[in-house]
Amino acid sequence: MxxxxxxxxxxxLLACSRVETPKSPILVVEGWIESGAAPVVLxxxxxPVLDQQEIVPRDLVNNVAKWAKVTVSDGTRTEVLTGMADSxxxxxxIYTSGTMKGEVGKTYTLTVEYKDYRATxxxxxxxxxxxxxxxxxxxxxxxxxxxxAFTDPPASGNCYKVFTRTESKDKHxxxxxxxxxxxxxxxxxxxxxxxxxxxxxxNIFQTNIHxxxxxxxxxxxxxxxxxxxxxxxxxxxxxxxLNTPNSRYVLDNMMQGASGYWIGYGTDKPKLLxxxxxxxxxx
Numbered sequence: 312m313x314x315x316x317x318x319x320x321x322x323x324l325l326a327c328s329r330v331e332t333p334k335s336p337i338l339v340v341e342g343w344i345e346s347g348a349a350p351v352v353l354x355x356x357x358x359p360v361l362d363q364q365e366i367v368p369r370d371l372v373n374n375v376a377k378w379a380k381v382t383v384s385d386g387t388r389t390e391v392l393t394g395m396a397d398s399x400x401x402x403x404x405i406y407t408s409g410t411m412k413g414e415v416g417k418t419y420t421l422t423v424e425y426k427d428y429r430a431t432x433x434x435x436x437x438x439x440x441x442x443x444x445x446x447x448x449x450x451x452x453x454x455x456x457x458x459x460a461f462t463d464p465p466a467s468g469n470c471y472k473v474f475t476r477t478e479s480k481d482k483h484x485x486x487x488x489x490x491x492x493x494x495x496x497x498x499x500x501x502x503x504x505x506x507x508x509x510x511x512x513x514n515i516f517q518t519n520i521h522x523x524x525x526x527x528x529x530x531x532x533x534x535x536x537x538x539x540x541x542x543x544x545x546x547x548x549x550x551x552x553l554n555t556p557n558s559r560y561v562l563d564n565m566m567q568g569a570s571g572y573w574i575g576y577g578t579d580k581p582k583l584l585x586x587x588x589x590x591x592x593x594x
Contacts, residue, residue, distance in 0.1 A: 338376065338428040340571035342421055344413040345531070345578045346436050350383050352392060352406040354423065357570070372402050379425035381406040385417045399482035401511050413575065415439070421573040430569035437532045439577035440464065440471070445528045445584040448504065455520040455586045457505040459490070459528050463497040470494075470538035471530060475508045476581075478525040484581075485509050491541055526584045532577035540565045540572050 336356035344350040354376035381392040392406040413419070413436050423430040442461050449456040459473050473490035476483065488507045505528070507519045520526060533541075565572045 336374075338423070338425060338430055338569040338571075340421075340423060340430055340432070340566050340569045340573065342432075342571070342573040343576060344383070344419050344434070344436065344574075345576045346413045346415050346439055347578070348413055349408045349411060350392060350406075350413070350419070350421075351400075352381050352421065352423070352573075353400060353402065353404070354379055354381070354406065354425065355402065375402045375404045376425050377404060379406070379423055381424075382422045383408070383411060384420045384422075385411075385414070386420075415577055419573075419575055423569065428568060430566050432566045432573035434537065434573050434575035435534055436575035437469070437534060437577045439579040440469065440530060440532055441579040442528065442530050442582045443500070445526075445582045447584070447586055450522050450586075453522045454518045455522050455524070456518075457520060457526060457528070457584055457586065459503045459505060459530055459582075461501055461503075461530055462499055463494050463501050467494060468535065469497075470533050470535055471503070472533060472538070472541055473503055473505060474529045474531060475505060475520075476527040476529075477508060477520075478527070481508070481510070484527070484529055486541070489545060491538065491545075493535075493538060520586060523587045526586055527581045528584055529578055529581040533574055536565070537572070537574040540574070 339355045339357055340352065341354075342350065342352035356374045356376055358374055377394060379394065381394070382389055383392060384390075388411070390408055390411050392408050394404065394406045396403055397405045397407075415436050415438050418433060418435045420431065420433045440461055440463070442459055444460050446458050446460070447455055448458045461471075463469060470493045471491060473487045474484035475481075475487045476485065486509045487505045488509050490503050490505050492501065492503055505520065505526075507517060510519075
């Protein structure tokens, strides 16, 4: 019977390998640092599951890695992050800082020491790109397709991913499914379509933006390594492996000594979209 291991990630979906799950647990890291914001790191040990086995929240909470030593360094300053309960996230335990804030252009190294694990990763925060506007593209059966519009600058190498938060449902931002792009195919004015917010255990294929939602939209820039991670992660979830032969490599090698990710995001001010407004079609 094929086995899988559960990655504790914002979408919290199953990333399945075609080989058997290792007998020993794997340390799973979900970490990021945004420009102007404190680092946030969630840690857990992997949960081995069998095909068709139901995963319940208790399984995730029981595998949270508490009492780890988590440090972040910008090359000059190194800070040990504080572990604390935080009900805004699930599992409800994070490592963060009350004083360190991400700065554009700086490189940040994450080090996690827990039990016999030692994991490291490095990321850089690129310059943010502001959102020009957000609007409703289509309303069908009370479900909304929204748009995040921005202007891709002339400099090459820009990578983007959109995160969203619905006021009545979310306490923090989640990735918007498939809402990402690189400037290899962009030139100036750009639109990224938003179909759904990837919440815990949500179906990646199901549209879940409803007419009447107050939707906050955040555009994040990232380096190419982070973009490749998200692109391959979503390809793995959807089973679209034809054009991503290195998917498992990217997923397993974002961190050294663990699975998961550590990403620096350049972020500008999020924009609020009232999805009760009539659909707007760009001229």
